[in-house]
Amino acid sequence: MLFTHGHASHFPRLLSRLALAVFAGLGTATLALSQNPAPPQQPQKPAQQPSQPDQTAPDGGPAGDNGSIALPKKKEQPEDTPPPAPVAPKVKNPEGAGNYSLRIEVPEVTVDVGVILEKTHQFVPNLKPNNFKVYEDGIEQKIAGFKRVEAPITALMLCEFAGSNYTYAFNYDMLNAVYSFANQLRPQDYVALMTFDMRTQIVTDFTQDKRQIYDAINTLRVPGFNERNLFDALYEAEDRLSRIEGRKYIILVASGRDTFSKLTFDQILKKVKNTPDITIYAISTGGALRAITEGRGGFNGQMRDIDYLQADNEMKTFAKLTGGDWYAPRFQAEFPEIFGDINKNIRSKYQLVYHPSNPKQDGGYRKLRVELVDDEGKPLRFQDEKHHPLKYDVIARDGYRARPEVE
Numbered sequence: 001m002l003f004t005h006g007h008a009s010h011f012p013r014l015l016s017r018l019a020l021a022v023f024a025g026l027g028t029a030t031l032a033l034s035q036n037p038a039p040p041q042q043p044q045k046p047a048q049q050p051s052q053p054d055q056t057a058p059d060g061g062p063a064g065d066n067g068s069i070a071l072p073k074k075k076e077q078p079e080d081t082p083p084p085a086p087v088a089p090k091v092k093n094p095e096g097a098g099n100y101s102l103r104i105e106v107p108e109v110t111v112d113v114g115v116i117l118e119k120t121h122q123f124v125p126n127l128k129p130n131n132f133k134v135y136e137d138g139i140e141q142k143i144a145g146f147k148r149v150e151a152p153i154t155a156l157m158l159c160e161f162a163g164s165n166y167t168y169a170f171n172y173d174m175l176n177a178v179y180s181f182a183n184q185l186r187p188q189d190y191v192a193l194m195t196f197d198m199r200t201q202i203v204t205d206f207t208q209d210k211r212q213i214y215d216a217i218n219t220l221r222v223p224g225f226n227e228r229n230l231f232d233a234l235y236e237a238e239d240r241l242s243r244i245e246g247r248k249y250i251i252l253v254a255s256g257r258d259t260f261s262k263l264t265f266d267q268i269l270k271k272v273k274n275t276p277d278i279t280i281y282a283i284s285t286g287g288a289l290r291a292i293t294e295g296r297g298g299f300n301g302q303m304r305d306i307d308y309l310q311a312d313n314e315m316k317t318f319a320k321l322t323g324g325d326w327y328a329p330r331f332q333a334e335f336p337e338i339f340g341d342i343n344k345n346i347r348s349k350y351q352l353v354y355h356p357s358n359p360k361q362d363g364g365y366r367k368l369r370v371e372l373v374d375d376e377g378k379p380l381r382f383q384d385e386k387h388h389p390l391k392y393d394v395i396a397r398d399g400y401r402a403r404p405e406v407e
Helices: 011-035 167-183 210-218 230-241 265-274 287-293 299-321 334-347
Strands: 109-117 132-136 139-141 143-149 154-160 190-196 200-207 248-254 278-284 349-354 365-372 392-395 399-401
Touching: 109 132, 109 334, 109 365, 132 143, 132 349, 154 167, 154 230, 167 190, 167 210, 167 248, 167 287, 167 334, 190 210, 190 230, 200 210, 200 230, 230 248, 230 265, 248 299, 265 299, 265 399, 278 299, 278 334, 334 349, 365 392
Parallel strands: 154 190, 154 248, 248 278
Antiparallel strands: 109 349, 109 392, 132 139, 132 365, 143 349, 190 200, 365 399
């Protein structure tokens, strides 16, 4: 190979440097091997089948690694998830003791109130809860519930059908009364017809069909007895109706005289007072005949007039004690209007509910009184278009009997 004179002079010096670099590299490698001796060789094991991966590896660990450092993957929960409800403690009864339940009943009294104008017998609407005050045994009660009630009726027509010297006049009034009442029934109403003389007879059971009432009227031909056992018949009617739930009504159509009952007036009065949820509307019959023959001379005539005055008082008492009303018509044309009033009064009422301040369930009789007041607490007054005062009647039960301790 040919070199120029300038490069040739440096060539021996270049070779010596390359040799020195190679020698330094070999020395470094020999020193590293002497400080890290090779590990001893392990004896060879026989060949084995490759192990299957552990299927129980927790989720989220390194792939193919079953070591202790594998951590389970936490499930993500939404931030809005509420904490679990605490577990209710389990109460274990003593051995041999059964399961017992405790029930506490708070007494509740419901009072149906009708407000009727004396002159027109019209129902007074649009009254408010603060217009009513309820007193039990003279103590004012706090009204807890109030509503206007207009609902179907469940009524028993209890009619006197007996023979006497005035059979035609009294029974004719009774038949007209039943017909007038049946005419004003609505499809949702339930009505039954029971007559009485010496004994009672169920002419037709409760029905919603007017035709059955009309047919029952046509079966009443000739009375069986002359006796009028009003007290016994009313007791039986109250007893039968008390088995029916809800508000019930007795339409009592009779002369009011009682001639042969086993019960006394005091006994039937106690029954009427102590039977809840039954209102009596009483219609006295024979008004026209009584008006014609009233005041006739002689002892017998005077005694007869006294008997009918007492009968009127008994009919009125039955009605007023139960929150009903009493009517004494004289003419046939009055019956449609009377039963129109009864229908409105039955269907349209104010229902008051209160929890008595005397919670004792001792079976005692509690006197009730309902008053109407204005916004200032003064007695409520009504006026007509000419600003003349209007009298009104507040119709409600005279009282009720509390439940006995053990029934």
